[in-house]
Amino acid sequence: FFETCESNLGTVRSPDGEKIVFASDRHSPPYEYSINDMNESYDIFIMNANGSDILQITTSPYNDRNPYWSPDGKNIVFTSNRNGIVNLYSANLVEMTIKPLTNLLTGASSPCWSPDGSKIAFTSFEEGGWDIYLLKRPLKREIGIEDISPTSYRSETLQYYSEDTEDDSNVVFRDIGTGQQIAANLIEAQPYKIKFSPDMFNAFASYNTFMGFGGMGQISLSDIMGNHRINIAGNLYYYLEESNVYASYFYLKRQTNYGFALFHFKNYYRSYNWDIFSDRAYGGSLLASRPFSKFTRLDLSLNLLNIEKEYYKSSYQSSGYNRPFITYESQKLGGIRTINIESEFISDNTLWTYTGPVNGTRYKFNIEYSPPIDQNDIAYTTLELDYRKYFRFNRNYNFVTRLSGGASFGNEPRVFFLGGTDYWLNARISEKNYNQDFYFARFPFPLRGYAYYEEYGSKYFLTNFEFRFPFIRYLALGWPIPLTIGNISGVLFTDIGAAWDKYFFDEYGNLTHDKSFHGGGQLDDGSFQLDDIKMSYGFGMRVHLGFAILRLDSAWRTDLNTNKPKPMFCVSMGPDF
Numbered sequence: 277f278f279e280t281c282e283s284n285l286g287t288v289r290s291p292d293g294e295k296i297v298f299a300s301d302r303h304s305p306p307y308e309y310s311i312n313d314m315n316e317s318y319d320i321f322i323m324n325a326n327g328s329d330i331l332q333i334t335t336s337p338y339n340d341r342n343p344y345w346s347p348d349g350k351n352i353v354f355t356s357n358r359n360g361i362v363n364l365y366s367a368n369l370v371e372m373t374i375k376p377l378t379n380l381l382t383g384a385s386s387p388c389w390s391p392d393g394s395k396i397a398f399t400s401f402e403e404g405g406w407d408i409y410l411l412k413r414p415l416k417r418e419i420g421i422e423d424i425s426p427t428s429y430r431s432e433t434l435q436y437y438s439e440d441t442e443d444d445s446n447v448v449f450r451d452i453g454t455g456q457q458i459a460a461n462l463i464e465a466q467p468y469k470i471k472f473s474p475d476m477f478n479a480f481a482s483y484n485t486f487m488g489f490g491g492m493g494q495i496s497l498s499d500i501m502g503n504h505r506i507n508i509a510g511n512l513y514y515y516l517e518e519s520n521v522y523a524s525y526f527y528l529k530r531q532t533n534y535g536f537a538l539f540h541f542k543n544y545y546r547s548y549n550w551d552i553f554s555d556r557a558y559g560g561s562l563l564a565s566r567p568f569s570k571f572t573r574l575d576l577s578l579n580l581l582n583i584e585k586e587y588y589k590s591s592y593q594s595s596g597y598n599r600p601f602i603t604y605e606s607q608k609l610g611g612i613r614t615i616n617i618e619s620e621f622i623s624d625n626t627l628w629t630y631t632g633p634v635n636g637t638r639y640k641f642n643i644e645y646s647p648p649i650d651q652n653d654i655a656y657t658t659l660e661l662d663y664r665k666y667f668r669f670n671r672n673y674n675f676v677t678r679l680s681g682g683a684s685f686g687n688e689p690r691v692f693f694l695g696g697t698d699y700w701l702n703a704r705i706s707e708k709n710y711n712q713d714f715y716f717a718r719f720p721f722p723l724r725g726y727a728y729y730e731e732y733g734s735k736y737f738l739t740n741f742e743f744r745f746p747f748i749r750y751l752a753l754g755w756p757i758p759l760t761i762g763n764i765s766g767v768l769f770t771d772i773g774a775a776w777d778k779y780f781f782d783e784y785g786n787l788t789h790d791k792s793f794h795g796g797g798q799l800d801d802g803s804f805q806l807d808d809i810k811m812s813y814g815f816g817m818r819v820h821l822g823f824a825i826l827r828l829d830s831a832w833r834t835d836l837n838t839n840k841p842k843p844m845f846c847v848s849m850g851p852d853f
Contacts, residue, residue: 632852635668656686695730697722725812725831733775805837
């Protein structure tokens with residue numbers, strides 16, 4: 277439809293499909309276009325759906341843009357900066373009149389009429405972010421003035437555009453569509469060839485007396501169409517068997533994404549008597565992910581894992597100078613091999629701020645099955661659900677509730693460890709007997725006020741309630757500590773959880789199963805007290821460090837009968853759940 281040099285924006289078809297409204301910087305003839313014309317004023321136009329009979333609705337030196345039809349086709353809402361700030365206006369096509377609908381200091385944009393014509397949705401800038409607002413009964417609004425008062429800089433802006441223009445008499449102009457055309461056969465189509473380029477890369481080197489020289493690196497590669505992605509990461513040492521390496525490939529061209537991964541990890545653990553244990557874990561995965569919408573998807577994976585265990589017995593040797601040193605004698609402890617099939621259904625429509633989710637719902641249902649390969653292999657079936665709901669009262673206040681639980685069955689079911697929080701910097705570790713393979717364990721967080729691994733079992737539930745609010749908006753201190761801090765949020769929380777149906781090794785090394793569970797009950801004095809169900813409450817702060825979120829929590833244990841007098845102080849990093 278448009279073969280001239282004007283810019284045409286925001287074309288919208290009328291409800292009956294007969295006309296099209298659009299914004300354009302075209303001008304009424306006669307008009308001489310200048311290459312130095314900085315006015316950039318737009319007006320609203322209407323034309324027939326076939327491009328004929330263009331009718332100009334607004335005529336002004338301002339920017340009239342973003343038109344949208346009313347459902348009855350008799351009015352058009354649009355945005356204009358007639359007073360220096362973009363606000364909403366309506367044009368009555370029957371009476372050919374224009375009136376303002378809003379007078380906002382931060383402006384209004386992107387209007388959209390509801391199907392029944394009773395409301396207009398638009399966006400506006402407020403407190404550092406864009407929000408969506410509803411304008412009810414827009415055509416019945418009376419702002420009180422026919423034209424919004426211009427701001428003080430409106431006349432200065434127009435004057436600036438009229439000054440310091442240059443002479444363009446020596447510039448040659450020609451209409452688009454005239455002159456010599458480029459022949460289509462001069463540009464030869466070529467088959468698309470996959471060519472990878474790096475999207476991200478980082479690396480660093482290290483040295484220590486135990487492992488020698490080493491380094492860590494990570495790189496992500498993809499093609500220009502985004503159909504193929506390769507990820508490689510690892511920390512390499514002098515010996516390959518001591519290195520950690522991970523590599524994956526994903527095919528992303530179809531709706532269902534496919535991929536595979538290979539990995540090799542070497543982990544060391546030190547006991548209290550300075551003996552060292554090591555696990556060499558290696559294997560691979562086949563992956564698939566099928567999105568059903570923007571918010572839901574199904575993930576499938578088939579994983580093969582081999583674990584080789586080794587024990588390093590420590591002994592003291594004399595160097596001849598009365599300075600004993602430690603030597604280690606290695607011993608193979610056998611290994612573990614398992615095939616794991618996992619399916620996850622995930623739904624997540626949450627909205628986030630810099631501290632974490634604040635509105636919406638997210639949940640994940642997980643089914644995991646590991647069949648026995650031979651008599652000594654681990655076999656189990658695990659079911660787990662994690663459901664989180666976020667209630668937002670306004671921009672800064674929200675209430676969060678979370679319910680998660682799981683159960684594992686089999687000859688060696690997965691173990692769930694409760695206690696602590698993720699990325700706990702001053703962590704406390706329980707001294708309970710938890711001689712299990714951590715590769716097959718899960719760690720539901722948080723249960724603040726309790727140490728890592730304090731509660732464990734093949735079944736668990738965990739419930740969290742949090743009220744999140746702004747704690748310190750802005751604080752400026754003077755002498756002797758001239759410190760300025762702000763945007764510190766607070767949280768009041770309650771954590772309730774339990775793990776039971778324990779599998780553990782007794783003092784003789786035998787696998788023991790304890791199925792007893794007692795949540796709580798009434799005492800002799802008539803009061804109620806929790807037993808296997810653990811509960812804590814407390815207060816916390818969230819501080820934005822620029823590169824991470826610092827979490828400071830104080831948690832008190834309670835059994836609903838007595839409270840621990842001293843809280844457990846947790847310093848951790850990362851966003852809220």
